[in-house]
Amino acid sequence: MRLRLVPEQTNIDFFRFARVTLGASVVAVILSIAAWLLIGLNFGIDFRGGTTIRTEASQPVDVAAYRAAVEAQNLGQVSISEVFDPSFRDDQYVAMIRIEAQEGQESATGEVIQAVEAALLAVEPSIKFTSVESVGPKVSGELIQTAILAVLAAMGAILVYIWLRFEWQFAVGAIAALIHDVILTIGIFSILQIRFDLATIAALLTIVGYSINDTVVIFDRLRENLRKYKTTPLQEVMNLTTNETLSRTLMTSGTTLLALIALLILGGDVIRGFIFAITWGIIVGTYSSVYVAKNVVLMLGVKRDWSKPTDGGAGTRFGNIDA
Template identity: 65%
Template sequence: MRLKLVRENTSVDFFSKARIWLGISLVMMVVALGSFLIQGLAFGIDFQGGTSIRTQSETALDIGEYRNALVPLELGDVSITEVNDPSFAENQHVAMIRIQAQEGDERIASDTIEAIQAALVDVDPTITFQQIESVGPKVSGELINTAILAVTLAVAAILLYIWMRFEWQFAVGAVLALVHDVLLTIGIFSELQIKFDLAIIAALLTIVGYSINDTVIVFDRVRENLRKYKKKDLKEVLNLSINETLSRTLMTSLTTLIALISLFVLGGDVIRGFVFAMIWGVVIGTYSSIFVASAILLVLGVKRDWSKKDPAAGTRYAHIDN
């Protein structure tokens, strides 16, 4: 007995409100871009430069005492936040201390880190230092440029791949859907001011791969059905293709989300930002492969005069229910 998320021969009309879906996506993209331009991203140490110290103590935290202990060191902007996690023990009190990059220093001096540790130990003898990360201003700037280049090259490579495998209309639809996914992910991080670091860049690249996989499977079936139903309207062919691959799309998304939600709840705060980005990306990627990429293809149109038949196209991904 197989689990079926979608009944056979389903015929949902995904394009009856195509303009509404595109309008919603456009509004979300404008809001995301506006949030990014107005309040920016909460860059982590990777991109901002500075020192990040993760501490753990057996006694309750007093952020005021921590801050007062660091004032004589004249470190500049210091941010101290308590980390709360349901998985922590009752006597496990964790804090994250972020210190801005010191002007003129490529790296945070080791004696400065030692002075910070000594000052905090004086306040709380039970304190331990779980993690210390330091990034200089020059390195952080290079990381920003490299991250932008990595995402741009990934999208450009996908554009080239889709263009070679399909028609140019398919490539435009797929890449615009990817831009939609990346922009909305950056927007949610800007809106919620969640820490944005190299782990999130890794999540963005993973989201790009996940989203394009869904889109290519739908487009593969569209190409097959365009050859098979030469007289059907493009809108009907798109609806048919999405319905035929809907079971596979939902099954893949739901099983992926089950694993990601488990990691989000049980994995601890260290990977929570990365996992949140992945959860958001899976939801948005599934939405865009159905409503955005195909809707753009419908608007652009596609030629219908393919003479050669490709019996293998699209047959690998139909009606996958397990």
Template identity: 50%
Template sequence: MIRLTLVPQKTNIPFMKFRLMAFVLSGFLAISSLGLFGGIGLNKGIDFEGGILIEVGTEGPADLSQMRDALGGLGLGEVALQEFGAVNDVLIRVERQEGEAPAQQAAVDAVKKALEADNPGISYRRVEFVGPKVSGELVESALLAVATAVVAMLLYIWLRFEWQFSVGAVLALVHDVVLTIGFFAITRIEFNLASVAAILTIVGYSINDTVVVYDRIRENLRKYKQMPLGDLLSLSINDTLSRTVMTSVTTLLALAALFFFGGEVIRGFSAAMIWGVVIGTYSSIFIAAPLLLILGLQRSSRDDEEEAEKEEIRETL
């Protein structure tokens, strides 16, 4: 029986020799991401910015130029149009109007009237409105969700491993989140609630990869008590490399199918997830494990205490 694998079952790659290069690369990407976020910012969707979103379908190919001319003279502020998947599917964004719900509904009615004058048979797939209060609450909820997830994982890792593992895992998570934010900023993919879901999913995927590597490191700390720590970390990463790569590749195949065939609605989510899987895999190997050297991971401590307690129990019996 022929068995095909992307990575040999046993590799001997000296990962720790590349840690300085990885830290420099990650530092550059993180600073660039923060700069992009503070500079051009995110392309916030209607969930966070507030406003009116109308998706329409025309009988034939949509004439975006004609539609822009018709809507541009309505005095509704910024109006953006883009094809949304098919050539007859158009997404219209209208700036949030001053006033309460009646003002927003009046803007929607004005848009419909202008469109129907030149596009008989036009259909409305969806009409959404998010006010400033709601969008502000969504921003707070999104930030709270991400922060809660990171803190909860910090506590989990701290209880399961030594504190160095906990700090290393959380720093790797922050690294992944910051680089994902930079990805949204530079690609101008709309940042909405689906994007927050993507970030939370990336956090979960990344911590899962990191825990697998950390588990093997802890096992090898007990098994190879005389091996230099740098060599032990490289050995642990090599031990889990086949599993890490196969998991990432199969996940990427599924996400690629969603990206190319899932339609425009989930394309941004799929793109963010593809980026997140790549970055999460990279950080588990080149960031989370090497950080243990910087944080001063010690062989003795909890593991030795547990062994001593077991030995004491055996002697008592």
């Protein structure tokens, strides 16, 4: 007996509220950009430059006392937060201390780290430093530029692939869905002020790859159906295609989410930002594959008779190449 998340045959009208879903996506993208510009991102040490110290103690973290002890060292802006995790022991209390990059220095000196440790030991004798990470301002600026280029290069390569594999309308729809996914992920990080670091960039690239995989599966079935139903209205063919691939879409996303949710709960705070980004990205990526990419293709229109080659049209020369 096979497990089915959806009936073997469905007849859901995914375009019944096309204007509402596409409008909601546009509004969500605008709000995400506004949050990014107005609130900003909580850049991690990779992008902001400075020193991050992870501490562990057997007594509860007194954030006010920790801050007073560190600020007395005159190290500039200091951020202190307590870390919570279900996997911690009952006597394990963890804090994260971030100190801004010092002028003229690529990283905090050993003397500075020792001074901070001595100050915190006076507050909590059981405290110990479990990790110390430092990134200079120059390096952090280069990392931001490289991260942006990495995401843009990945999306550009996907644009070319979809254009050659299908048609330019499909490429525009796929890229619109990817931009939607990336911007909404950055927006939720801005709104919730989750730490944004290199691990998050890796998550964004993972989201781009996962989302385009789902979109290509739907587009490939759509092209087959366009050959088969040459006189059927495009919207009906798209609905049929989405219903035919719905089981695969939900099964793939559902099983992936099961593993991600387990990691999100039990994986620890170190990878929580990375796992949250991928979890959120898969949810919005599945949505965009169904409601964003196809809506864009429907508005632009596509070639209906795939049995006839086009006259040198870009995007159709490699249309018969198997993925």
